[in-house]
Amino acid sequence: MSFKYQAPEGYKPTTIVVSGEQLPVKNGVIESGQDIYHILKPLGFERNVEIPDSKKVISAKS
Incomplete structure (x- = not known):
């Protein structure tokens, strides 16, 4: 399963490292x-x- 997280407004970094895993910010x-x-x-x-x-x-009536 994939989890997605929204960065806060104005967040500039393009990657973040969590528990040794580098995650891109797209x-x-x-x-x-x-x-x-x-x-x-x-x-x-x-x-x-x-x-x-x-x-x-859209439904059509005849």
């Missing part, structure tokens, strides 16, 4: 195979929740 998001929220929380990171696009249902 578009303000860090992705990890492990839940490292408790480590990133003090740095201002939040869980990244992707909001699915709402689908429009």
Whole structure:
């Protein structure tokens, strides 16, 4: 399972090292195979929740 975390506003580094693993910061998001929220929380990171696009249902009446 993949976990994603949103960097705080104005976060400049392009990588972060957590437990010896170097994680890239892409578009303000860090992705990890492990839940490292408790480590990133003090740095201002939040869980990244992707909001699915709402689908429009179109029905045709005859």
